[in-house]
Amino acid sequence: MKYVIVGTAGHIDHGKSALVKALTGTDPDRLEEEKRRGITIDLGFAHLDLGEDLRVGFVDVPGHERFVRNMLAGVGGIDLVMLVVAADESIKPQTREHFDICRLLGIRQGLVAITKSDLVEREILDLVRLEVQEFVAGSFLDGAPIVAMSARTGEGLDALRAELRRLGRAIPPKPLDLPFRLPIDRAFVMKGFGTVVTGTLVAGKIEKEAEVEIYPLGRRVRVRGIEVHNQSAYCAVAGQRTAANLAGVEAQELARGMVLAAPGLFDATSRLDVVLSLLPAARPLKNRARVHFHCGTAEMVAEVVLLDAKVVAPGQRMYAQLRLAEPGLFLPGDRFIIRQFSPLVTIGGGMVLDNHPPKHRFADPEVHRFLKVMEAGDPENRLELLTARAGEVSPSSLVARTGWQPDEVLRVGKWLEVEKRLKVLGRPPNLFVHVGYFEALSRRVVEKLEEFHAANPLSAGMTKEDLRGRLATRAAGERSLPSATLCDAVLQTLGAQGKIAVHGETVVFAGRRVQLSPEESVAKDQIIRAFESAGLAVPSAKEVLEGLRIDRGRAEKILRILLKEKTLIKITEDLIFHRAALEKLREMLARRKERSNRINVTVFKELTGLSRKYAIPLLEYLDRERVTRREGDERVIL
Numbered sequence: 080m081k082y083v084i085v086g087t088a089g090h091i092d093h094g095k096s097a098l099v100k101a102l103t104g105t106d107p108d109r110l111e112e113e114k115r116r117g118i119t120i121d122l123g124f125a126h127l128d129l130g131e132d133l134r135v136g137f138v139d140v141p142g143h144e145r146f147v148r149n150m151l152a153g154v155g156g157i158d159l160v161m162l163v164v165a166a167d168e169s170i171k172p173q174t175r176e177h178f179d180i181c182r183l184l185g186i187r188q189g190l191v192a193i194t195k196s197d198l199v200e201r202e203i204l205d206l207v208r209l210e211v212q213e214f215v216a217g218s219f220l221d222g223a224p225i226v227a228m229s230a231r232t233g234e235g236l237d238a239l240r241a242e243l244r245r246l247g248r249a250i251p252p253k254p255l256d257l258p259f260r261l262p263i264d265r266a267f268v269m270k271g272f273g274t275v276v277t278g279t280l281v282a283g284k285i286e287k288e289a290e291v292e293i294y295p296l297g298r299r300v301r302v303r304g305i306e307v308h309n310q311s312a313y314c315a316v317a318g319q320r321t322a323a324n325l326a327g328v329e330a331q332e333l334a335r336g337m338v339l340a341a342p343g344l345f346d347a348t349s350r351l352d353v354v355l356s357l358l359p360a361a362r363p364l365k366n367r368a369r370v371h372f373h374c375g376t377a378e379m380v381a382e383v384v385l386l387d388a389k390v391v392a393p394g395q396r397m398y399a400q401l402r403l404a405e406p407g408l409f410l411p412g413d414r415f416i417i418r419q420f421s422p423l424v425t426i427g428g429g430m431v432l433d434n435h436p437p438k439h440r441f442a443d444p445e446v447h448r449f450l451k452v453m454e455a456g457d458p459e460n461r462l463e464l465l466t467a468r469a470g471e472v473s474p475s476s477l478v479a480r481t482g483w484q485p486d487e488v489l490r491v492g493k494w495l496e497v498e499k500r501l502k503v504l505g506r507p508p509n510l511f512v513h514v515g516y517f518e519a520l521s522r523r524v525v526e527k528l529e530e531f532h533a534a535n536p537l538s539a540g541m542t543k544e545d546l547r548g549r550l551a552t553r554a555a556g557e558r559s560l561p562s563a564t565l566c567d568a569v570l571q572t573l574g575a576q577g578k579i580a581v582h583g584e585t586v587v588f589a590g591r592r593v594q595l596s597p598e599e600s601v602a603k604d605q606i607i608r609a610f611e612s613a614g615l616a617v618p619s620a621k622e623v624l625e626g627l628r629i630d631r632g633r634a635e636k637i638l639r640i641l642l643k644e645k646t647l648i649k650i651t652e653d654l655i656f657h658r659a660a661l662e663k664l665r666e667m668l669a670r671r672k673e674r675s676n677r678i679n680v681t682v683f684k685e686l687t688g689l690s691r692k693y694a695i696p697l698l699e700y701l702d703r704e705r706v707t708r709r710e711g712d713e714r715v716i717l
């Protein structure tokens with residue numbers, strides 16, 4: 080079964096509701112006030128099966144100019160428009176306004192119903208038909224069926240059904256592989272059920288028992304039950320009129336304009352970069368003008384910030400930033416309408432390009448380039464650019480910025496990695512890094528290390544954390560530190576290229592030697608000689624350092640360098656030897672082994688001429704170095 084949503088459109092009293100009723104048997108005017116006044120105030124719903132395989136859901140909208148905002152809440156999710164023109168009145172202001180709205184929203188398919196054919200002569204009917212043809216010329220309805228009919232006599236209803244069936248079958252199915260979104264058009268309490276929300280499911284599918292989030296409230300609730308076109312169901316899919324019974328929220332907390340979607344997947348926003356078209360009949364729109372913004376079922380006040388102009392001329396199209404008075408869930412690709420403050424008329428509309436933009440500088444060519452790709456670029460280019468702008472970004476925040484499924488973000492990301500445009504880090508992947516950013520960061524690491532070594536000639540290297548702290552960048556106007564994951568990846572790459580060396584937590588410039596002042600060099604030599612000449616009967620480090628002519632701090636640094644270079648070797652906290660002395664000791668043991676491979680402390684003391692104070696730690700050191708192995712009171716020379 081295929082589901083298609085048909086919306087009515089047209090001037091007040093032109094017979095939209097009567098037509099829906101004639102087709103479906105359901106009166107879409109459900110409010111007492113509507114019945115009393117004989118006009119539609121709010122959205123009405125009905126459905127009709129056209130054969131075995133096609134179910135049409137109707138969204139009937141009010142024609143009254145005061146209720147255009149309600150019309151806008153209904154028209155968002157429709158596949159087909161049924162533009163209603165009364166034969167006795169022909170084209171009127173809301174015929175135009177509704178039609179403009181359909182065009183601005185990018186509705187692609189539809190038909191025209193000339194209603195009340197019973198009220199006019201044949202010639203008038205032909206005239207109205209000509210007027211309609213002229214009216215829709217050049218638009219998406221150019222060449223669409225125009226069916227004259229009467230709800231009163233039933234004339235033309237069969238022809239209308241046939242056209243609806245034909246058009247409905249040809250509508251391409253809505254993609255199900257997008258995260259689901261249900262913009263709420265009604266929220267109410269139903270006796271015995273509790274809170275119910277309804278809407279047209281614009282993407283994906285929603286299942287019974289699912290946990291969902293109400294955006295922008297941030298509330299998570301459970302879907303207790305689902306109805307699709309008034310029948311209970313396990314799941315609803317894109318394109319269906321859906322009612323969801325929600326557990327854990329009161330109806331009065333909810334309102335038209337909120338959206339149900341997967342928990343945590345998206346985030347609400349109050350700033351949007353858009354492409355905006357102004358209707359030819361509109362007044363020029365000034366920078367910073369306040370307008371009514373309608374998108375999905377949401378409506379709010381917005382300020383239009385033009386990016387590189389002072390004013391939008393009628394009929395013109397340009398990029399702009401909308402600053403919304405309240406946050407809402409909007410995704411790139413969403414269409415919207417703007418209406419003037421007063422008089423309250425539709426003046427334009429457009430499409431969301433970026434749902435989390437920074438504020439921009441005036442006439443920034445970079446912004447223009449970015450939005451151009453967001454508007455027309457393929458998914459790869461868009462994802463690359465979003466990543467480039469962030470520098471590094473998690474796949475989950477790219478889901479929130481694209482509206483794609485997490486799988487799709489990963490798939491495109493991996494493809495970009497193959498093309499060497501991105502790096503995908505983490506296992507499982509949890510970070511996308513733009514190669515440009517990665518390379519810039521690598522250069523900065525090398526720079527910062529050079530700087531550090533120049534400023535700290537005696538230091539053996541920088542700690543990773545210290546280095547990361549110096550890599551702050553400005554991404555999207557905000558100061559940010561590269562993540563530890565990214566820094567590690569950069570260091571690893573530089574290490575593999577031989578540009579740097581990483582020892583534990585310390586990072587050094589590859590092949591770097593510590594630069595010493597002449598005074599320090601003298602001190603260094605003195606330290607070396609002190610240990611070298613002592614052989615194995617070494618003095619304490621304290622004694623040696625105190626005998627130098629430089630201050631204690633620098634002396635200790637030099638000692639650390641010597642230990643690091645392994646000119647000196649520390650075997651216990653108090654005992655430091657020159658490397659040559661220890662090598663001699665090894666040679667001595669090797670010679671001894673030619674006679675016997677066993678040795679005890681006494682023999683060792685005799686051989687080396689050392690006291691116990693040195694002998695025991697040295698033997699333990701030799702054990703650790705696997706030169707000897709302790710066996711009871713003796714040692715085996717290995």
Ligand SMILES: Nc1nc2c(ncn2[C@@H]2O[C@H](COP(=O)(O)OP(=O)(O)OP(=O)(O)O)[C@@H](O)[C@H]2O)c(=O)[nH]1
Nearest residue numbers: 091092093094095096097118119142195229230231
């Ligand atoms: N003679 C005749 N009258 C009709 C026909 N269709 C509707 N009407 C009458 O026209 C009036 C308006 O009809 P509605 O269906 O409420 O018009 P609407 O377009 O839904 O009006 P709004 O929703 O308020 O914009 C009602 O009194 C209907 O009975 C028709 O085909 N022939």
Ligand SMILES: [Mg+2]
Nearest residue numbers: 095096118119
């Ligand atoms: Mg009506």
